[in-house]
Amino acid sequence: MDGLLSIGDFSRMTFLSVKTLRHYHEVGLLEPARIDDSSGYRYYRLDQVGTAQLIRRFRSLDLPVDQVRAVLTAPDDESRNRVIVAHLERMSTQLAETQARVESLQRLLTTPTQLSVSYRDEPAVTALAVVETVDAAEWVPWWLGAFTELHQALRASGLSRTGPDGAIFPTEAFTDERGELVAFVPIPAEAVPAVAGRVQVVTVPGARVAVTSYDGPLVDLDQAYSAVGAWVWEQARSSDGPVRERYLPTGDPDDLIAHVTEVCWPVA
Numbered sequence: 179m180d181g182l183l184s185i186g187d188f189s190r191m192t193f194l195s196v197k198t199l200r201h202y203h204e205v206g207l208l209e210p211a212r213i214d215d216s217s218g219y220r221y222y223r224l225d226q227v228g229t230a231q232l233i234r235r236f237r238s239l240d241l242p243v244d245q246v247r248a249v250l251t252a253p254d255d256e257s258r259n260r261v262i263v264a265h266l267e268r269m270s271t272q273l274a275e276t277q278a279r280v281e282s283l284q285r286l287l288t289t290p291t292q293l294s295v296s297y298r299d300e301p302a303v304t305a306l307a308v309v310e311t312v313d314a315a316e317w318v319p320w321w322l323g324a325f326t327e328l329h330q331a332l333r334a335s336g337l338s339r340t341g342p343d344g345a346i347f348p349t350e351a352f353t354d355e356r357g358e359l360v361a362f363v364p365i366p367a368e369a370v371p372a373v374a375g376r377v378q379v380v381t382v383p384g385a386r387v388a389v390t391s392y393d394g395p396l397v398d399l400d401q402a403y404s405a406v407g408a409w410v411w412e413q414a415r416s417s418d419g420p421v422r423e424r425y426l427p428t429g430d431p432d433d434l435i436a437h438v439t440e441v442c443w444p445v446a
Contacts, residue, residue: 182211182221192230199230205243207250208233241265282397291401293390295409300422300442302384303341305362306331308376314355318396321345322434324361327377329432332363335371340364342427343437344382348420385419387442391426399439406443419444 189196202208203220208230210220222230229250236246245261252258285291308324325343332339341364351357362382365371370379388410392402403421410417422442429436 182223185210185220185222188222188227188230191227192234194230194234202233205247207243207247239265239269278395278397282395285398286401291398291405293392293402293405295388295390295406297445298387298389298442300385300387303362303364303382304367304370305344305364305380305382306335306371306373306377307360307362307380307382309358309360309378309380310376311356311358312351314351317359320359321361324359324376325363325434327375328361328363331371331373331375331377332365335365335369335373337365337369337371339431340366341424342440343425343431345423345425346382346420347423385422385442386445387422388413388415388445389440389442391438391440393438399441402439402441403443406441410443410445416446417444418446 183191185196185199188194189199194202199208199210199220203210208226211223211226212221213219214221233246233250236249237243241249241262245265248261249258252261306328308328310320310324312320328343343361343363345362346360348357348359351359360380360382362380364382365379373379388406390402390406390409392399407417421444424440424442425437426440427433427437
């Protein structure tokens with residue numbers, strides 16, 4: 179018909195099923211060249227084969243339909259490439275996260291974690307802090323943003339930290355996947371600087387805690403929690419109050435990644 183390809187031939191040439199081609203038509207991603215008025219049968223031009231193959235490859239990389247459309251309708255190469263590069267970066271991040279989870283599972287199955295635990299009395303400290311209610315899915319980006327802001331405020335104040343960075347996680351943050359988190363940097367009690375933005379000056383209360391140190395991938399941090407929690411339970415000690423983490427820097431204290439995490443479990 180007028181040199182057009184039937185939907186069956188077009189399907190064979192592009193490896194896209196008739197159902198998929200109909201869907202792409204419905205969402206405005208790949209319009210047929212012609213639709214028969216009486217039968218509703220779809221026909222395509224030969225020059226649409228390359229576009230269909232491009233769509234198929236993008237979709238095989240899980241590029242969402244709206245972003246595929248943005249690529250196909252981009253006014254220039256720069257706009258098109260910006261969408262593609264952003265998606266490839268997301269895929270690379272997802273691949274790295276998947277690999278980290280696979281390695282974590284292998285460690286869990288083959289290498290039991292052995293961590294020592296001890297008691298310690300944490301004194302009350304004055305600190306610069308960011309306090310905010312956060313969903314569990316947002317903990318990591320919130321943590322990074324909070325400590326970046328705290329370190330900037332510390333430098334601006336001209337003060338020196340009096341101890342390692344820390345964070346407080348209430349029980350409901352785990353049980354309800356949402357809770358009021360506290361990220362803090364200890365400062366001298368006698369020097370209270372002016373603060374701005376989310377940063378405030380707080381007193382972090384003292385506490386009796388059981389402590390274990392963890393130095394490894396973030397994905398395995400739960401093993402430190404289970405180790406110290408099990409130790410407290412085995413010691414028949416009651417547990418009440420929020421868990422604390424303290425971050426012992428292994429280099430530059432402003433490096434948010436390079437640290438050993440102390441998990442401090444509250445005990446009565």
